[in-house]
Amino acid sequence: MCGITGWISFGEEPGHRPHLIDRMTAALAPRGPDGSGLWIGPHAALGHRRLAVLDIEGGAQPMTARPGGPPRTARTPTPTSHPNSDPTDIVLSYSGEVYNHHELREELQAAGHDFATRSDTEVVLRGYQEWGAGIAERLVGMYAFAVWDAGARRLLLVRDRMGVKPLYYARTPDGGLVFGSEPKALFAHPDCAPRVDAQGLREAYGLVFGTGATLWAGVREVPPGGLVVFDRDGLTERLYWQLTARPHEDGDLATTTAEIRRRLEHAVRSQLEADVPRCSLLSGGLDSTVVTALLADELRLREGPAARLRSYAVDYSDQAERFTGDVLRTGHDAPYAVEAGAFIGTEHRTVVLDPQSLLDPGHRAAVVAARDSPIGVGDMDTSLYLLFGRIKEHSTVALSGEAADEVFGGYPWFHDPAALAAPTFPWLRVTSDQAAMPLHPDLAGELRIGEFQRDTYRTALAAVPRLDGESAAQRRQREMQHLSLTRWLRQLLHRKDRLSMAQGLEVRVPYCDHRLVEYAFNTPWELHGHDGREKSLLRAAGAGLAPRSVLWRAKNHYPATHHPDYNRGLQRLAHEALDGADGRVRDLVDARVVTSVLKTAPEQLEWGHRLRLERVVDLALWLDRYRPEITV
Incomplete structure (x- = not known):
């Protein structure tokens, strides 16, 4: 890599x-x-x-x-x-x-x-x-x-x-x-x-x-x-390349599904090659299970029926007892990953992390250094970094299910009428700039982030290719696909690249094969949602590759810990960051908003509020490492 x-x-x-x-x-x-x-x-x-x-x-x-x-x-x-x-x-x-x-x-x-x-x-x-x-x-x-x-x-x-x-x-x-x-x-x-x-x-x-x-x-x-x-x-x-709009030539569902399966099989097959040990990231969701199954089948074809692929999932020590659903997470991943691994026949391993490892200052500093940025997702970044470190002990190459949601319409905003009607980037309805960081009032007034988002959104929509004859609904779904593939996906790919490479691990992403992306981007939305669910085409193309419980499972975001000990430790770290000796954090954040979150009982800390604390901690680590000159 x-x-x-x-x-x-x-x-x-x-x-x-x-x-x-x-x-x-x-x-x-x-x-x-x-x-x-x-x-x-x-x-x-x-x-x-x-x-x-x-x-x-x-x-x-x-x-x-x-x-x-x-x-x-x-x-x-x-x-x-x-x-x-x-x-x-x-x-x-x-x-x-x-x-x-x-x-x-x-x-x-x-x-x-x-x-x-x-x-x-x-x-x-x-x-x-x-x-x-x-x-x-x-x-x-x-x-x-x-x-x-x-x-x-x-x-x-x-x-x-x-x-x-x-x-x-x-x-x-x-x-x-x-x-x-x-x-x-x-x-x-x-x-x-x-x-x-x-x-x-x-x-x-x-x-x-x-x-x-x-x-x-x-x-x-x-x-x-x-x-x-x-x-x-x-x-x-x-x-030299960008997404273009063109007519879909494979008119019926069966032909389209077969073509999706063919392109995905080819992508996985071509990405198996390596002179070092390989594995897969198997979360227990549809995306990673389909990739893992295709990868395991190809490995057996090449190396014999006894060949077994290693697969890995991440979990938290409290997750089975304390899992709490939210807008992004519908269930506990680990049992589904174990079931999928058994169905496929992988040598499956679950890496279980505790609050102490997630809060460890050295781990958090390493994550910020890997990103070169104060903008992350807290424990979800640290856990991914630690997962990659454990995988590196046995493998050098891992295949991931990243990008399937963008390619096949897995996110809620593809299916929520309110999100489709909103005149802004759809993910901002989930994570607004206020959740990302409560900026100091003086700084917020100078940056005018809301205005920046609106201007950027208009520019982004202008870049979406059009196809003659599309209805307004079809055009809107194409806009959602384009925004997701050209913007939202980029930060996920950055995250996976930086945190994996910080551990010397190469992560490959078959769903990012541009030939598959081009085909799916130009498949009519009626086929994408033919069964009334998210990722209908991928589910149809993956038939037989996953247990039914996984095949029909709802979209689930990357897991976060729910342990109050983590929340309690995070509040302590955020308090220390806010009161740092040089005062630079207070120059950038709204201390009143952060302080109110610090006073919330750890057991009652919601994910969106916790994200504010994560970003304050990371900001302090980033300022300490890079000592950037900030001019506003």
Whole structure:
């Protein structure tokens, strides 16, 4: 999976300060615990941290090639020379997985390219040699990569279509550019300081989940399906892919269901490949159970009927006794996960967490550091981080059911008339900016987040593609799908990437296969809801893959603990954060609102109010770690 970073300068030579690219690369060490590499040449320095998944011996990076020559792994140069660089070098620092690399390898070999490794990395490198920036449109998978073309003195940054893998960049004062898988890599360079302005706070606390502008002033995110070209003439950014509206050709339900099943099977099959142990995340819901079943079947086909897939679920020590339903959670997951694992035949394990581990300051600080942001979901983030740590003890690759709700209409807002009629992002009816953080009245007046949300919503709707002949109801459902796929999903993918990679675990997401997404996006909504339930098409396509209790189970959100000891400890941490020595938290939050929540009995603390305390605690940890300059 890996972490990538780099520094391009047409003024100062990066080779004169090689410790900087070394420091930037080291900032991404958790993403790549299996090795690191640097390439430094005229005008450019690239770094790489490797999580070895394919071709353990041959896939080291940065990978470098010259026209007609074999690929080479870069060596670290001395500060005064460029022993591994050449005026014609093409240098690749790559993160992710390309699932169609075998097909592309055959095409490139037919075009005359020789290969020295089995890695998908070399396929991307050779693909750039053959097609230039056009390589992006040929890839299927999750990836973020940088190509420095020394001959052309040009940098290419590319991100996968759905935005599964992250990629950030910022301009430097001398006209150069730094980039990395996470903002922390950029901040390791002295010309990119952690600064936050009013727009950044709006992006963070407005919960509109855009791409481009970030929390950090001057730091931009390469958009999903986007590429950036940077050279002496400047910087250009464009999309090579985006969702489009087109007629659905498979008119009947049976044909559509079969096509959904075929595309999903293909996505799972292509994502099984790895030279390291694999497993699945099995929550006991429809989405993860279907993926796990397909994965287990494919594993048995490849390795024999005795092959058993490991599966994992998370639970809390109090959940069986204290579970309390809310707008997002309808039942206790663990028993369904156990039942699904037995039905499929997995080696299932439930990771049970207690309030103390969730409250541990070290765990919470690690989560905030992984996110580079104060905006999270508290114990649900910490528990996911700890779950990934336990999984990493046995596996390096996990497959997840993430994105099925966005692709197949699983959320309440697809089916609630009030949500469909609301002139705002549908998730704001569940988690408003006030729940996200009660901002200091002076700051709230300056930010005008409500106005920002309304303006952004209008812009988001304008980006939704239209299809001639759609009814108003059909158009509204397409809007809901587009908002969910291009905005809401992005923060879920960020969460899964950051917390998994902080533990050196690669998580793959078959529902994000863009060919499946395109097909489902253009399937008429009447077919999506043909049985009057959420995710009707997925349920039909998954028939026979899950026990009936799971197949017909209602949508359930990721679990949260209900233990009063956790609530009590959270109130203590929030009180300490609010009264911190430097007073910076009080400058940003409405202390009166927070104090009222602190006075609530732990047993009566509602989830929405508790989220406010979670964000106060995380804000204090974030301020302490990054010491950002905040200008409003």
